[in-house]
Amino acid sequence: xxxxxxxxxxxxxxxxxxxxxxxxxxxxxxxxxxxxxxxxxxxxxxxxxxxxxxxxxxxxxxxxxxxxxxxxxxxxxxxxxxxxxxxxxxxxxxxxxxxxxxxxxxxxxxxxxxxxxxxxxxxxxxxxxxxxxxxxxxxxxxxxxxxxxxxxxxxxxxxxxxxxxxxxxxxxxxxxxxxxxxxxxxxxxxxxxx
Amino acid sequence: xxxxxxxxxxxxxxxxxxxxxxxxxxxxxxxxxxxxxxxxxxxxxxxxxxxxxxxxxxxxxxxxxxxxxxxxxxxxxxxxxxxxxxxxxxxxxxxxxxxxxxxxxxxxxxxxxxxxxxxxxxxxxxxxxxxxxxxxxxxxxxxxxxxxxxxxxxxxxxxxxxxxxxxxxxxxxxxxxxxxxxxxxxxxxxxxxx
DNA sequence: TCAATTTTCAACAGGTTGTTTAGTAGTACG
DNA sequence: CGTACTACTAAACAACCTGTTGAAAATTGA
Numbered sequence: 001x002x003x004x005x006x007x008x009x010x011x012x013x014x015x016x017x018x019x020x021x022x023x024x025x026x027x028x029x030x031x032x033x034x035x036x037x038x039x040x041x042x043x044x045x046x047x048x049x050x051x052x053x054x055x056x057x058x059x060x061x062x063x064x065x066x067x068x069x070x071x072x073x074x075x076x077x078x079x080x081x082x083x084x085x086x087x088x089x090x091x092x093x094x095x096x097x098x099x100x101x102x103x104x105x106x107x108x109x110x111x112x113x114x115x116x117x118x119x120x121x122x123x124x125x126x127x128x129x130x131x132x133x134x135x136x137x138x139x140x141x142x143x144x145x146x147x148x149x150x151x152x153x154x155x156x157x158x159x160x161x162x163x164x165x166x167x168x169x170x171x172x173x174x175x176x177x178x179x180x181x182x183x184x185x186x187x188x189x190x191x192x193x194x
Numbered sequence: 195x196x197x198x199x200x201x202x203x204x205x206x207x208x209x210x211x212x213x214x215x216x217x218x219x220x221x222x223x224x225x226x227x228x229x230x231x232x233x234x235x236x237x238x239x240x241x242x243x244x245x246x247x248x249x250x251x252x253x254x255x256x257x258x259x260x261x262x263x264x265x266x267x268x269x270x271x272x273x274x275x276x277x278x279x280x281x282x283x284x285x286x287x288x289x290x291x292x293x294x295x296x297x298x299x300x301x302x303x304x305x306x307x308x309x310x311x312x313x314x315x316x317x318x319x320x321x322x323x324x325x326x327x328x329x330x331x332x333x334x335x336x337x338x339x340x341x342x343x344x345x346x347x348x349x350x351x352x353x354x355x356x357x358x359x360x361x362x363x364x365x366x367x368x369x370x371x372x373x374x375x376x377x378x379x380x381x382x383x384x385x386x387x388x
Numbered sequence: 389t390c391a392a393t394t395t396t397c398a399a400c401a402g403g404t405t406g407t408t409t410a411g412t413a414g415t416a417c418g
Numbered sequence: 419c420g421t422a423c424t425a426c427t428a429a430a431c432a433a434c435c436t437g438t439t440g441a442a443a444a445t446t447g448a
Binding site for chain 4: 198201202205236237239240243373
Binding site: 021027028029112113114115116117118119120121122123125142145146147151152153155156157158159160161162164166167168171183186187188190191192193194 | 221222223228231306307308309310311312313314315316319336339340341342345346347349350351352353354355357358360361362365379381382384385386387388
């Protein structure tokens with residue numbers, strides 16, 4: 001029984017790996033099921049035994065990514081929560097995000113590019129927003145002093161963060177996650193000083 | 195002669211209008227040339243007399259949008275340049291951008307959503323970045339004090355701006371461009387005070 | 389060995405693409 | 419007026435991709 005499950009899992013993984021491979025040189029729009037199964041060296045019909053279509057395939061990869069992201073952040077929260085200042089915690093959150101990005105950089109580079117699927121940056125932003133919102137709302141003085149609607153502030157700050165990520169990934173990860181965190185703090189300080 | 199040119203122009207416009215119309219209820223990926231020509235009530239072959247394919251069609255609409263954006267900003271620059279402080283000028287630039295967005299909101303709402311084409315937000319960001327960079331580099335004290343690479347700062351700030359735009363458009367333009375400018379300033383002030 | 393499961397193979401109808409060829413309607417101009 | 423030009427139409431074409439099917443083959447379990 002579990003050998004069947006294992007075989008099933010391996011084929012799905014093979015399909016995903018081949019798919020991501022092709023995605024580096026071809027846009028999602030122009031990739032056909034035939035392209036994928038040819039690379040994976042499996043029958044075209046086999047693809048349909050595992051996925052409804054190529055949208056379903058991408059959906060599942062995306063969902064896995066967002067789940068991983070959530071878990072990565074939750075782990076941090078439970079470890080360091082309330083053992084340090086609010087500012088330090090924000091910094092820690094930033095560092096966690098950057099290290100997550102580093103791990104998944106090849107995938108993110110594609111998904112954020114024009115080879116990916118429309119709207120990914122929005123879905124990614126929402127996934128991050130949920131976590132950031134939770135973190136910010138823990139601090140009462142923060143929410144009390146915020147004069148603008150939370151949704152606008154969240155969209156502002158997570159997009160800004162995503163901007164750094166995009167530049168970083170586009171530059172081929174020219175910095176370490178620690179350097180990126182420092183860079184992020186430097187920008188905030190620069191804005192404060194002006 | 196000009197009657198031919200005019201007819202040609204009108205057909206292209208009809209195709210573009212029909213295309214944008216369909217794009218509200220169907221994603222770019224799933225739209226066929228047949229969908230477009232059926233809505234426009236023209237022969238399918240006629241489409242190919244004006245565009246290479248649906249990618250070419252979207253490219254031309256996008257390019258027009260970015261040209262308009264550039265012109266909109268350039269106009270502002272030539273009118274108010276150097277007659278006010280750097281900060282006021284930045285504020286003016288923000289206001290100009292928000293008013294441009296308001297005009298093109300229906301199109302932007304689609305292009306930034308999952309009905310659009312992958313990578314649009316990057317291309318849009320680049321178009322805005324070019325203009326913002328020009329504006330920032332005019333101020334020597336600004337560039338002198340900036341410790342982080344300009345590309346990272348630009349990506350950070352234009353993405354943040356794009357985040358506000360996305361939220362605004364998604365909220366169905368619940369504010370005026372003036373209110374959005376004020377909101378933008380409030381966020382900057384909030385970050386400074388903390 | 390026999391049954392269950394996964395994958396393969398070939399074929400199918402239906403749809404989309406981009407091109408072509410021939411024909412129609414309107415316009416320009418000597 | 420008549421000829422040439424232009425935009426568009428209509429229909430057909432091969433090539434390709436889709437998602438599904440039915441039967442067979444290969445792998446694994448008991």
